[in-house]
Amino acid sequence: MSRLNRSVLMLAVGIAFGCAGDAPPDTTSTTRSLLAQPRPEDMATQFDATGLPVSEPELGIESLGMNLGSVDAPVKVIEFVDYGCGFCRQFQAETFAAIRREFIETNMVEWKFLPFVTGMFGNSAVVTEASECALDQDGRLFALVSERLWADQREWKGSDEPLALVRGWLTQAGGDGSAFDTCMDDDRRMPRVTSATALAAQLGVRATPTFWVIGVGPIQGALPIDAFREIFAQLHEQMTQSAG
Numbered sequence: 032m033s034r035l036n037r038s039v040l041m042l043a044v045g046i047a048f049g050c051a052g053d054a055p056p057d058t059t060s061t062t063r064s065l066l067a068q069p070r071p072e073d074m075a076t077q078f079d080a081t082g083l084p085v086s087e088p089e090l091g092i093e094s095l096g097m098n099l100g101s102v103d104a105p106v107k108v109i110e111f112v113d114y115g116c117g118f119c120r121q122f123q124a125e126t127f128a129a130i131r132r133e134f135i136e137t138n139m140v141e142w143k144f145l146p147f148v149t150g151m152f153g154n155s156a157v158v159t160e161a162s163e164c165a166l167d168q169d170g171r172l173f174a175l176v177s178e179r180l181w182a183d184q185r186e187w188k189g190s191d192e193p194l195a196l197v198r199g200w201l202t203q204a205g206g207d208g209s210a211f212d213t214c215m216d217d218d219r220r221m222p223r224v225t226s227a228t229a230l231a232a233q234l235g236v237r238a239t240p241t242f243w244v245i246g247v248g249p250i251q252g253a254l255p256i257d258a259f260r261e262i263f264a265q266l267h268e269q270m271t272q273s274a275g
Contacts, residue, residue, distance in 0.1 A: 076113075076116045076151070076238060088233065089226045092109075092230060095223055095226055099131070100135040100142055101138040101141060102141060104140050105266075105267065106244070106245070106263055106267065108142050108244050109245075110242055111231050111239060111240065111241040112144070112146050113146065113148060113151065113155055113159075114162070115152020115153070116151075116239040118239065118240060119181075121253040122254075123178075123181045125253070126254070126255060133256075145231075146177075146227065147224070147228040147231045148228050152188060153188055154188055154190065154193040156224070157193055158180055158187055158193050160224050161211075162177055162180065162197070163214075163223050164220055165201055167210075167214050168201075168210060176197055176200055183196070198211055234249075238251040238252070244262060244266070246266065247262070250262070
């Protein structure tokens, strides 16, 4: 990644997470140690990003995805995922609950969940837009739809009517089916999908899942909870030392 793109990212993330004031702590040693670790190819889905949009995202990162945790959390993470990615599903099933419990709910980490479309998986674009139309109603429905997209990934990827599946999940949970239909018909949330996809291309995301730890950089793969514990422990230690 170029210095310019990294600077653009830091500026965008500062806006997205509401950071202000003092300069971020020096995380050079953490960055070097983490990026030196092997990245097993069997833990992430690599893809050719040449087909992704390379233009500027229409919408800023602050308005994309779903933020979890406190804006005052010292560590910021952006999770780039495609709903069709098997390793993304694995991460959600095996690791994310522990991250949420140990780090997000304790105000140590603010997490931005950012689905985009790699172009590798059938029906991914339509269900990603559908998840956005669920979010257009409320965050609870978005979370529920996302959970079903992970749990029933094989079903919707092979379905001739993936949109009907998502609509059914939403209405069963008490969502407004008519409002959902209007959102999809109008492509109201499509700028969010295309902007997230453009942002992933702009930042050079080449695998899913990719976790962009601010101050460290991109880390690929459905890593186990112990790996994230190490990453966050190092960052918090450096931040504590910097603050002292």
